[in-house]
Amino acid sequence: MQRIGSVDERFQSFNVEMVEVTGGRFWAPYRKPSGAAAESAAAAPSVPGLDPTAFRMRQPIDLSNPRLRKLAAALGPAYVRVSGTWANSTYFHDADTPAPATPPTGFGGILTRGQWRGVVDFARASDARIITSFAVSDGVRDSHGVWTPDQARKFAAFTKAAGGRIAAAELFNEPNFAAIGGAPKGYDAAAYGRDFAAFKAFAKESLPEMIILGPGSVGEGALAATGFSGLSTKDILQATGRGVDGFSYHFYGGVSKRCGAMKGAPQTSPEAALTPEWLALTDREAAYYTKLRDQFEPGKPLWLTETGETACGGNPWAAGFLDTFRYLNQLGSLAKRGVQVVAHNTLAASDYALIDEETLTPRPSYWGALAWRKLMGTTVLEAGTSSSPDVHLYSHCLRGQPGGVAVLAINADRATAFELLTPLPSSRYELKADDLTGSAVQLNGRELKLGADDSLPAITGQPTAAGKIRLAPASITFLAFPNAGNASCR
Known part of the structure; x- marks a missing residue:
């Protein structure tokens, strides 16, 4: 297995949406929280063009919660992105x-010092570096409609005063959907170009060590033919010229049931969730944005700063083991492509979250993330390909073990087992579930769950002899070879 690349030490990262921090209307879980009263629809939708019943009012997230911090820290080091529409x-x-009781004119929400201090403290406690973005609505514009940095300067200065640091930022979230993202009416690529020039000047002055990310677009590539109607990222890049330190994009393979009424928007089903076609969408989108990167920002690292099962909060089965296949396959595939950071949306909000927002119970994808964090290092190796389109193979240097190799073998076939021939003894970590849409997952036959004191279970492998290893139907298997002696991993 030869070295083919490397990823950032904080490759596996996560999002905490800004609306979680401030409180407000975010995607409503399909399962109504216990004790929650019926909520009337808002007088106006939270996002123009979408049904307001798709959202639920929520109080600000408690980022000081010891369990939440413990679960986040177990995935560290990471980036925590606090942004979103x-x-x-x-x-x-x-x-x-x-x-103030209501936002000032030109704004839609309010972030307080105490709330942002909570983000800074959470990042420090969980070994996470902060990624964010800035307001671009009418409230931050001069008489000519150009973005001004007054709010951004205050935000940056307070972050520093609170003991924090903004490690990286996009100007704003998903500029190619500016019309539904709070930008002024009629916002176009030329306006973004003017704003980005002002943003770069602000960053050079106030945040010289910050990684400038951009443009942070979403929904073109593989999905363009299904009804994409936003600004063209190519036009945005032509208007801005070079200037980012990292080329960022967002990816969702479709929209959830909540947004099913969106004209032309693709959807999926639990029956399709393990198909090669669904799992390959992340590669198609990465290829699209890689081509744009190569044309406009050659050599700049790729960052996927927002992704999840589907947009609009995820489908009901996003909370089950079924979506762990997409999650881990996406990490493996994008690492091979050279993507440096993948920030999952979200850590603990709505159905696509790694952690249940009501109970703070880890979901199956969280356990998959924990296994990845334990085993998969930053050096990416070539694992080869399987004879079956349903078996996906990835390999990295084994984390913390010089010369060691880790292999991730995903069998997405629901009915057929496959065999993997290994030349050396290994430790085996097999993830399976009796119910693919359920919340319970077993590691080597033992259900993973928190202890009485919120302690994390031991992620331990099963000693396995060299030779044939059975990959059970609908299973995810990590193999650790500590004594591989791989020269690329020393």
């Missing part, structure tokens, strides 16, 4: 006085 119009109340 709602961040595009969030006002930063830079004072210790009570925030």
Whole structure:
């Protein structure tokens, strides 16, 4: 297995949406939280053009919760991205006085010092570096409609004063969907070009060590033929010229049931969730944005700063073991492509989250993430290909073991077992579930769950002799070869 590349030490990362931090209307879980009262639809939708019943009002997330911090820290080091559509119009109340009852004119939400201090403290406690974005709504514009950095300067200064650091940022979330993202009416690629020039000047002055990411577009590539109607990222890049430190994009293979009424938007089903066609969508989108990167920002690292099962909060089965196949296959595939960071949406909000937002119970994809973090190092190896389109193979250097190799073997076939021939003894970590759409997952036959004191279970492998290894139907298997002696891993 030869070395084919490497990824950032914080490759596996996650999002905490800005609207979680401030409180507000976010994607409503399909399962109504216990004790929750019926909520009337808002007078106006939270996102123009979408049914307001797709959202639920929520209080600000408690980022000081010990269990949440423990679960996040177990995935560290990581990046925590605090952004999202709602961040595009969030006002930063830079004072210790009570925030106004309603946002100032030109804004849609309010972020307080205390809330942002909570983000800084959470990042420090969980060994996460902060990625964010800035407001671009009417409230931050001059008389000519150009973006001004007044709010951004206050935000950056307070972050530093609170003991934090903004490691990386996009100007704003998904500029190619500016029309539904809080940007002024009629916003176009030329306007983005002017704003980005002002943003770069601000960053050079106030945040010289910050990684400038961009453009952070979504929904073109593989999905363009299904009804994409936003701004062209190519036009955006032509208007801005070079200037990013990392080329970022977002990816969802479709929209969830909540947004099923969106004209032309693709959807999926639990029956399709393990198919080669569904799992390959992440590669198609990566190829699209890689081509744009090569044309406009050659040599800049690729960052996938937002991704999940489907947009609009995920489908009901996103919370089950079924989506762990997409999650881990995406990590393996994008690492081979050279993507440096993959930030999952979200850590603990709505159905596509790694952690249940009500109970803070880890979901199956969280356990998959924990196994990845334990075993898969930053050096990417060539694992070869399987004779079956349903078996996906990936390999990295084994984390923390010089010369060691880790292999990830995903059998997405629901009925057929396959055999893998291994030349050396290994430790085997097999993830399976009796119910693919359920929340329970077993590691080597033992259900993974938190202890009485919220302690994480031991992620231990089963000693396995060299030779044939059976890959059970609908299973995910990690193999650790500590004594591989791989020269690329020393």
